[in-house]
Amino acid sequence: MHALKGATPPVDVAAIRWNIGLLLPYHQALPLTDDELASLTAFLRTHTQQLITHVEEAAARRPAEDVPRYIALACTAKARNRLRARPAPDRHSLLVHARRLARALAALCDHHDALADVAMCLACDQPLQHDDQTIPYDHVSPSGGAARAGHIHARCANTVRRHP
Known part of the structure; x- marks a missing residue:
């Protein structure tokens, strides 16, 4: 199957959720080195941007008065705020920021699946x-x-x- 020109590439929600699991829940999260945390944060940022696009495209196909559409768009706005946040350079702040991104990305995954009726x-x-x-x-x-x-x-x- 050929990708449509200008279409958003498909999302591997299972892989995204697995990576989110490295940070959440806190009591089960694996200890990460500074390099692993930086790499995971980059992954979270990239996929948050990608899923914002997917969720907004799926929401746009719904009627304006559709409640799941409205909630999904509110989630994309919050995720954009998380992407704009710039943490302090200390490890604790970087970890808190990564966990906030992970929670925002998990919510985007949920809205992506809900809008796709998964x-x-x-x-x-x-x-x-x-x-x-x-x-x-x-x-x-x-x-x-x-x-x-x-x-x-x-x-x-x-x-x-x-x-x-």
Whole structure:
């Protein structure tokens, strides 16, 4: 298949989410060297810029009164603010900045998938394909309500997952 002239290149959301996982959640993040942090931050910046374009293009195809469109565009504005931020050169500030970029990029990934009607497995964070066997899933919060409802792969049913 040939890419359309002027079209935005495709996004590898799975690879982006994997890289975000190097920084988030904090208690599971791997220690990074200064060079690794700089490289990861560059990756986050590049893909944030790319996903802003993708999300805005997908949102533009929705009606003006569409709520997911409105929320996605608000997310792109916040992500642009994160890109404009310039942290102090100390390691702590650079790490805080990278984590803020990672959270903004994770939100863009979510809006990208939502606008493309991609359903995600709530256990492994991988897309649910049309031919996958799935089961309904509700994570019950301590207050008794469902904190996250959706579907998971049948193969993920016995997977232990900690919800922050």
